[in-house]
Amino acid sequence: MDYDLFVIGGGSAGVRCARIAAGHGARVGVAEARFWGGTCVNIGCVPKKFMVMAAEYGATAADARGFGWDVTTQGHDWAALIAAKDKEISRLNGIYKRLLDTAGAKIFEARASFIDAHTLDVGGERLTAERIVIATGGHPTGLNIPGAEHAIVSDDVFALPHFPRRIAIVGSGYIAVEFAGVFAGLGAETHLIYRQPVPLRGFDQDIREALAEALAGNGVLLHPGTLPTAIENNGKRLVLADGTALDVDLVFFATGRAANTRGLNLEAAGVATGTKGEIPISADFATNVPHIYALGDVTDQLNLTPVATAQGHALADTLFGNRPRGVSLQNVPSAVFSIPPIATVGLTEEQAAKRGEATIFVSRFTPMRHALTGRVRKSLMKLVVDTASDKVIGAHMLGEDAPEIMQGLAVAIVAGATKAAFDATIGIHPTAAEEFVTLRTQTRLVGTAPAAE
Ligand SMILES: Cc1cc2nc3c(=O)[nH]c(=O)nc-3n(C[C@H](O)[C@H](O)[C@H](O)COP(=O)(O)OP(=O)(O)OC[C@H]3O[C@@H](n4cnc5c(N)ncnc54)[C@H](O)[C@@H]3O)c2cc1C
Numbered sequence: 001m002d003y004d005l006f007v008i009g010g011g012s013a014g015v016r017c018a019r020i021a022a023g024h025g026a027r028v029g030v031a032e033a034r035f036w037g038g039t040c041v042n043i044g045c046v047p048k049k050f051m052v053m054a055a056e057y058g059a060t061a062a063d064a065r066g067f068g069w070d071v072t073t074q075g076h077d078w079a080a081l082i083a084a085k086d087k088e089i090s091r092l093n094g095i096y097k098r099l100l101d102t103a104g105a106k107i108f109e110a111r112a113s114f115i116d117a118h119t120l121d122v123g124g125e126r127l128t129a130e131r132i133v134i135a136t137g138g139h140p141t142g143l144n145i146p147g148a149e150h151a152i153v154s155d156d157v158f159a160l161p162h163f164p165r166r167i168a169i170v171g172s173g174y175i176a177v178e179f180a181g182v183f184a185g186l187g188a189e190t191h192l193i194y195r196q197p198v199p200l201r202g203f204d205q206d207i208r209e210a211l212a213e214a215l216a217g218n219g220v221l222l223h224p225g226t227l228p229t230a231i232e233n234n235g236k237r238l239v240l241a242d243g244t245a246l247d248v249d250l251v252f253f254a255t256g257r258a259a260n261t262r263g264l265n266l267e268a269a270g271v272a273t274g275t276k277g278e279i280p281i282s283a284d285f286a287t288n289v290p291h292i293y294a295l296g297d298v299t300d301q302l303n304l305t306p307v308a309t310a311q312g313h314a315l316a317d318t319l320f321g322n323r324p325r326g327v328s329l330q331n332v333p334s335a336v337f338s339i340p341p342i343a344t345v346g347l348t349e350e351q352a353a354k355r356g357e358a359t360i361f362v363s364r365f366t367p368m369r370h371a372l373t374g375r376v377r378k379s380l381m382k383l384v385v386d387t388a389s390d391k392v393i394g395a396h397m398l399g400e401d402a403p404e405i406m407q408g409l410a411v412a413i414v415a416g417a418t419k420a421a422f423d424a425t426i427g428i429h430p431t432a433a434e435e436f437v438t439l440r441t442q443t444r445l446v447g448t449a450p451a452a453e
Contacts, residue, residue, distance in 0.1 A: 003029045005319065006120060006129035007105075008112040008264070011038020012305045013296030014135035015096050016312030022103040024320035029129065030105050031112040031122050036096040039137050039297070040305040042089055047158045048178060050085045052337045055185025059339070059375070066373035076186050078163035085158070114269040117289055131291045131319065134271070134279060135312065136260040138297040142253035143170065145228060150235025151251040154179075164188055164249035168238045170228055172199035174336040176254035177211065180220045181339035191246050193223040193238070200336065204348035204396045206362060210380040211338060211398060217376055218339060259298045276300065283326045285315045302329050333410035335403035340377065343406030346394035346413050349384055353447035357387040359419075360446060361439040367400055367432055381435045383419070387449060390418040395436065405433045 007018040010032025018030040035042045054076070061071045100107050110123025120127050140153035152160070154175050167183050169176050172194030184190040192199070192215065198208040199215070216222055223240065230239040231251050238246045259278040266273060272288045274280050278300035285293045293315055296308030310327045317323040333345035352358035361383040370377050379399025386393045395409045412421070427434030 001118065001128045001130045003027050003106075003127065003129040005131050005133065006030070006112075006127065007133040007135060008120070009038065009135035009137060009260075009296075009298075010036045010096065010100070010107075011135060011137050011296065011308065012040050013137075013308035013312040014038070014133065015100060016309040017133055017135065017295060017316045018105045018312075019099050019103045020313050020316035021320050022100070022105040024316065026316075026320045028103075028105040029108060029122070029127060030100060031108040031110050031120075033109075033111040036093045036100075041092050041096065043155050043158050045305055046092065047085050047089060048175075049337055050088070051081070051158075051182045052178060052185075052339065054081050055182045056339060058185055058187070063369065063373035063375060076163075078160075078186070082159065111263070113263060113265040114271075115265070117269040117292065131293065132269075133315065134261075134264065134287070134292065134294040134298055135296050135308070136264065136298045138257040138259050138300070138303065140253070141256050141258050143228065143255055145230055147231030147235065148253070150231050151253045153253050157252060160250075166248040167191070167250045167252060168193060168228075168246050168248045169252045169254055170194070170238075171254035171256070172196055172201065173254060173256070174200065174338075177215065177336060177338045179252065179254060180215055181218065181337075184215075184218050184220045185339055189221070189248075190219070191221045191223060191238075191248065193226060193228060193240065193246075195225065195227050197224050199224075200342075202348075203336075203342070203344065204382065204394070205350060206380060206382055207342055207344070207396050207398050210364070210378070211336075211342060214338070214340060214377065214398065257297070257303065259300055261298060274300070284318065284324075285311060285326075302332055304332065304334055307332060331410065331414050333406050335406065337403070338398075340379070340398060340400050341402045342396075342398045343402035344394075344396045345406055345410040346392070347384055348394060348396070349382070349446055352384045352386070352393055355386075355447065357445060357447045357449040358393070359385040359387050360443045361385070361441070362443040363435050363439055365435070368430060369400070379432055381432070381439070383422070383436065383439055385419045387445065390420055392417055392419055392422060399432055401432065405436070409436060
């Protein structure tokens, strides 16, 4: 065989797996068809966060007036933002490629597909490998409505040549609400159209409601409980199911993602896929073919970069580092970079209530800075506690710095901290974070305690 391990896809999962495996001394090949670093670095987390930061600066400049600054701004230069972002991203691309090179992996800038269970076609070259990793990620999917070809998806938004004055974003997952914040913050008339009554299905209900309020407070025009039926007028009009139409410059579908499995010729290797094209895996990352593994978004489990990299690392250590382990998908913290942001770890109130009795602590308050800015923006913090064990089983926050605060709380929750431990922790004053250790009054009890034996 040419390689001990061949990795298809140079994104978060693939680069980590290839780099660590090569570091353990394995003969590793890795193919990337488009850009090193994958979705996160090029068309995901990283450029998205730069754009959110850009949008936040506008509000920060306005808010500074409340602190005595005489600030005037001349408007935002979209082309300058895109150029600055592109420069940083190409620097990161180089770093990813060098990391692989230095570790001793052989890199192929080419598309790979299966010829059989041990043989790949990599850009026309025939290569064999003892083990193969599929880490091909996913892609955005739009809606199948008339005129859909005029809409953009998240892949396109990072290279938009012109800033739209009016935009309709369809969807209410995290990507939709993040870009609603970006476009509204940079000055566009921003419409958000979604089927649910409140955005962010699957998140804690209090957080969802607080987010809807915050979006409206930022000037985003919300259209809940409806869906588009057509795009007309050369992409400039979005017709909704309720009969109304929105005249805009751009329609953006943020309606979901699907696994990149087409074109891999998985049938030739006998690798099975699920109903949406995703690749099911076992706890040790194996597909139904024992020497072929799948990692990250292509498995459609928890589509987050730190999960993908943790899986890549664990698989490389397991196969070549004599350190076998899996990756727990319990208590994985995550953030939504809306404005203000959301962060969460553990169970929502609704999930906890289904399990047993939970004690809920909620605090809503005006953050200190807005006492002077005059901006109407509230933070929400929430703890979900298992009544029987006193363990904190969920923490949720909407408010400035939520992701930075939640990372530390996630450690406490993974370690099994009780509410009594939170209460015994001294706060850092004056911060928003101290609220998490001073929540004393229970807001409500939910769920039912298991009946006594
Ligand atoms: C807009 C957006 C924002 C996001 N924000 C966040 C965030 O804030 N935080 C977070 O944790 N996650 C975020 N994510 C999710 C995160 O980007 C993914 O979870 C992560 O990139 C998954 O890594 P991966 O390695 O599985 O796939 P990817 O990073 O998608 O990498 C797969 C790679 O495989 C390559 N490839 C595909 N097919 C082939 C082939 N046949 N041959 C060779 N190469 C191939 C692709 O070109 C790609 O580079 C975001 C995603 C999007 C779209």
